[in-house]
Amino acid sequence: MKVHVINGPNLNLLGTREPEIYGHDTLEDVANSCRQLGENNDLDVLFLQSNHEGQIVTWIQEAINKVDAIVLNAGAYTHTSIAIHDALRAYTGFVIELHISNPHLRESFRHLSYVSSAANAVIAGLGVQGYERSIEIIAQLRDQTTILESH
C-alpha cells in the first residue's frame, strides 16, 4: 500500500525557525521517521515538499488511482488554495489533513481550511508527532476496516 506525505510552502524550514510553534526537528528528521514507520508497517511511504502550489496540485493528480492515502500539510496554501481543494476532490484515496500547530489557536486567517472539506480526517496541534501518528493510523485503518480497501 502506497502513502504519499505531501508538504507545502516553508515546511523545508522546519527546525530552523519558530521552534516554539513547530519544534526542533527538521523536515528530513520527520521524513526519516515516516519512512521507518512505513517499513515497520509494510507501507510504501514517499515524502515530498514543495513551495509551489501547482507542484502540489500535480502530485495530488498523479496520485489518482495509484496511491492509497495522502497525508497533506499544505502549509499556508491550506487557507488559500481552491486549486488544491479541487485536486483533492478528484483524488480517489484516503486523505489526512495534517498541521503541526493547531491553526484554530492562531490568527483568524488560519481558521479557514480549503483542505478540510476535501479530507477524510484532520490531525492538528500534536507537533511533528502528527506525521508519525498519521502513518500509524493509516496502517491501523488498513488492518481494521474496509476504508482503504478500494485501492
Ligand code: CA2
Ligand atoms: O501548523 C502547520 O503545520 C501549518 O500548516 C504550518 C504552516 C502554516 O501556514 C499553517 O497555518 C499551519 C506554515 C509552515 C511554515 O513552516 C515553518 C517552519 C519553520 C519555520 C518557518 C516556517
